[in-house]
Amino acid sequence: TEWTTPLRYKPYHQWSKSYQDMLAAELEQSGWKLAFHIQPKTGLLNDPNGFSFYNEKWHLFYQAYPFGPVHGVKSWYHMVSDNLVDWEQHDYVLLPDSPYDSHGVYSGSAMTVEDKLFLMYTGNVRNEEWERHSYQLGAWMNTEMEVEKITEPLIDSPPAGYTHEFRDPQVFRYQNHYLMMIGAQTKNEKGAVLAYQSSNLTDWELLGELDYTTEEMGFMVECPNFVLVDGQPVLLFCPQGLDKDISSYQNIYPNMYVIGSSFNKETVSIENTSDLINLDEGFDIYATQAFQAPDGRVLSVGWIGLPEIDYPTFEEGWAHCLSIVKELSIKENHLYQKPVAEMQELRQNHQELQGSAQASDTLLSSPDSNVYELKLELNAGTSGSLYLFADKQNKEGLKISFDAKHDTISMDRSKAGIPFGESYGSTRTAALKRQDKLTLHIFADRSVCEVFVNDGYRVITSRVFVKDPQQTHIFLQGFEGDYTGDFWTLREMN
Template identity: 40%
Template sequence: MVWTKEQRYRRIEEASREELSKLRLEVRSCEWRQTFHIQPETGLLNDPNGFSYFNGEYHLFYQWFPLGPVHGLKYWYHTKSKDLVHWENVGIGIKPSNQYDSHGAYSGSAIEHKGKLHLLYTGNTRDENWIRHPYQCLAILEKTGVIEKWGQPVIHDVPKGYTDHFRDPKVWKKDNHFYAVIGAQRENNTGCIVLYRSEDLLSWNFEGELQTSLPSFGYMWECPDYFELQEQGVLVFSPQGLTPNGDEFQNIYQSGYILGEPLDLKSRTLTHGSFQELDRGFDFYAPQTMTDPDGRRILVGWMGLPEIDYPSDKNGWAHCLTLPRELSIRGGKLIQQPVKELKELRKQLYVIRDVIFDEKKSYEHFNGTSYEMVCEFENFDADAFGVEFRAGEQEKTVVKYDTAQNKVVLDRTNSGEAVGEAYGTERKCLVEGSKIKFHLFVDISSVEIFINDGEEVFTSRIFPDAESKEIRFFAEGGRAVFQASKWDI
């Protein structure tokens, strides 16, 4: 189906009860609905927004177009949780309802101030010639649950030297000042990030552009997020327009980070190392982080990408969010590990230990469509070893370690219905060690694989048949000793 501009910019309020009911039924009938991931009731989900802890609960919003699996008029949809595991759908958090967000409430962030949660977001507008003008807007969540918009934008204009691609404010507080980074595009069509400062979240001063050693790195930097962790400065962002380079930058758009000294707020200078991708899989974009009451830095990403068709589209919905991940720094890298609360999902445990030699083996109870599994391989001399999962007669998704190249490889060539094949069906990255650990969270239509306790992560959507449930362990050209623990979810 080709969506017209009018269809994409219809409001949910314009849809009849019958239309919405029919769409919900269509979505519920989809064989690829997830069991333990945040997903939209209907329509399209994208960027996580406003990730925060407020009034005793975690709050998470996401970009939402409710009327179909396309990017159209965006709302903020609100979910909340007491434990990062069980999420309650609250409903629409921010509607595009005035002249400053008439064509969508775009991405942003949240911060608590004076007992209220302040939501800073980009209001998208278009004039009669379809020319965009972005505004940075504010909405406030009271402890009662009511959200009210501030009457005027808090940042009206795009500074000189930048185009109308100016969005996604991420706010934090330091030394009694509020700061916000905003993703931007220079007039020479290169991406960058700018910095604002405020005393009260209402009046903002443009400080200037962040100074990095990446002066020409893609044409737009989306969803910036600056924070400090273990006395280092971390800038996360999603650059668009990078050229593939070996195993890197293989997706249509990338998400990653630069790590170095804390940001010098006066000179706006970030002294940093090379840009590193956050996730090595096929479907990961626009991550956002927050600090929880225990001081943990937690990340959630969009498990999807723009401008890619997904098999669930035909059922009226698209995309989900990743599981929450705790961040740390080890060996000059951001380490991502599933938050410990996810252990609450675990049900029956099964354990195996074995040696495999140039063979493929299956084991009792090692199957399913929704589970957590940890596999550790050691004492190996095989050319390659790994796991096939969501496997059947014709289908399989494969994660393996290629010992000649010292690379982990994720292969979804035969994962079921195709998605994004124009960008290849394998993803790989360098991992070295005498032990290789795969920690998988498999849901109905996705997998998140944490390698060696979060040294690397592969996040991907997969769309296999419901009967493709097998798990097979294999070694090629030699032996591997392994043990595996699997929990049903």
């Protein structure tokens, strides 16, 4: 198919059921299909939206284009869970069917308000000249999971001085008001985050531009997400076109964060902010959303994928997945991300790992499939590598290397299967704090690898597309000294 603009914006009802069934069948047969990650029912998935807890269940929506692996006209797809690991596919719930969202139901958020779930999102509209108009829209979901759009926009245009690159509202309670953060672009094309306030969710008053950095944030900021973690304000955001001298990154667009000491609503500023930090040191994380759950935990989920990059699954008609759910915390002004405790519910067969690593290859395990959890504790006094998704001879595989001299960790995916996104490099390197032990906590899921380093001090995420399903070997190399660890096969999500 040639994905022309008219085809990408063809109304949903004009696509046949048999075509969608064919896409579903193709995904079903894919060797890269995920076992426990949220993936699209058909077509393309991008940003997580509306991550929330409502009516005793977890709710998570995602940006969906059901008809192919392209960014066509978007809707929200709804997933529901009791435990944050088993996600039930519910339905497409916000469709691009109103004059305010005809060209896409774009990203947004959700919040429980009394007995309903309030959804806020951006309606994307193009006119005849293909000029963009962005509306900020609302909807209510009830306990039957029926969603009803609010007919009139909550905010019908950007404020003076800003363009229609104006999207991804994040709504939350703050003291005795509702606050909303939204991605924006100034008339001279600089990225910004705007803050709004409301007392009734209908009338929104602009507080101003959020002050969280003195640097220029590229040409656009997407998916801003403000959250208090252990009492400290954290802003997660995706600056597009950020100057690499301001903060170094290699992905086409980075997902970054800053931590501050406090939030001052009067001046709309996050005070004493850190430098910009990469939220993930890998290749494929974008548009992360976090919220404070009623149980007090701050939970996050990201899109494992990036705009404008071709992935090998495009040939199979589908694209991308979401990350596992992570729990955020702060220690010594650094954000830690850990796999949510409920991930343990997926564990099946356990194997204890223990031994002495040698300079040459040490085979740790060769499971039947790349659907597992691996925890390793290694001597951080010597350098070494861990190979995942490796073949028998350890010629091909995903290489994770630790450099004891410089306290850095790298991931090299150049030999990990079908190459993609190579123009942005095949290696990523992150700095670590010096400590005696290196701990790696890894979730592998057929074509995804998420590595939590030193209790979540760093996270490195990558898609991996091995050509041969036998590439499941796990080797250690270097790391002189003893290692200990645990290996579990994991079940599929229910």
